[in-house]
Amino acid sequence: MIYLILAAGIFLLELRIKHVIETRREEGKETKACGGALLIRKYHNRGAFLNAGEKAQPFVAVLSLLLTAGVAGFLAAALRHRGKAVYKTGLALLLGGGCSNTCDRLHRKYVVDYFSFGVRWKWLRRIVFNLADFCIFAGMILTVCGREDRI
Numbered sequence: 001m002i003y004l005i006l007a008a009g010i011f012l013l014e015l016r017i018k019h020v021i022e023t024r025r026e027e028g029k030e031t032k033a034c035g036g037a038l039l040i041r042k043y044h045n046r047g048a049f050l051n052a053g054e055k056a057q058p059f060v061a062v063l064s065l066l067l068t069a070g071v072a073g074f075l076a077a078a079l080r081h082r083g084k085a086v087y088k089t090g091l092a093l094l095l096g097g098g099c100s101n102t103c104d105r106l107h108r109k110y111v112v113d114y115f116s117f118g119v120r121w122k123w124l125r126r127i128v129f130n131l132a133d134f135c136i137f138a139g140m141i142l143t144v145c146g147r148e149d150r151i
Contacts, residue, residue: 010093038118045112065105068095075091084147094136097136100132101130
């Protein structure tokens with residue numbers, strides 16, 4: 001049950017943050033946070049990571065939906081067994097982040113990204129993320145690391 005709460009919590013938190021960004025931020029305006037370590041800005045990502053596939057939005061949306069459904073299936077199967085906490089946590093992070101970005105792709109036709117890192121490297125500074133992206137990344141790592149846990 002805790003894993004489903006984690007996934008739902010990520011989804012709902014992202015829903016709220018994205019709503020605030022969409023309604024209160026002007027595209028192109030940037031605000032420094034955390035002493036300049038984070039840059040808050042509104043960006044509409046019309047593709048996948050780094051806008052890959054932006055010209056094939058329907059394909060990216062369907063692929064995102066299928067992958068998210070697959071993760072939900074793996075989590076449902078894993079929940080029937082004891083143990084594998086790292087694996088289940090990874091799947092929950094993947095599911096929460098995936099649901100958030102998939103919902104954006106299906107509803108808005110773009111993913112709302114809202115922060116960058118205030119670093120000196122321009123290539124990294126230009127990349128705009130959202131919390132779901134980090135949940136997906138952390139979830140992938142935990143899922144791979146935790147899949148060998150004993151049941």
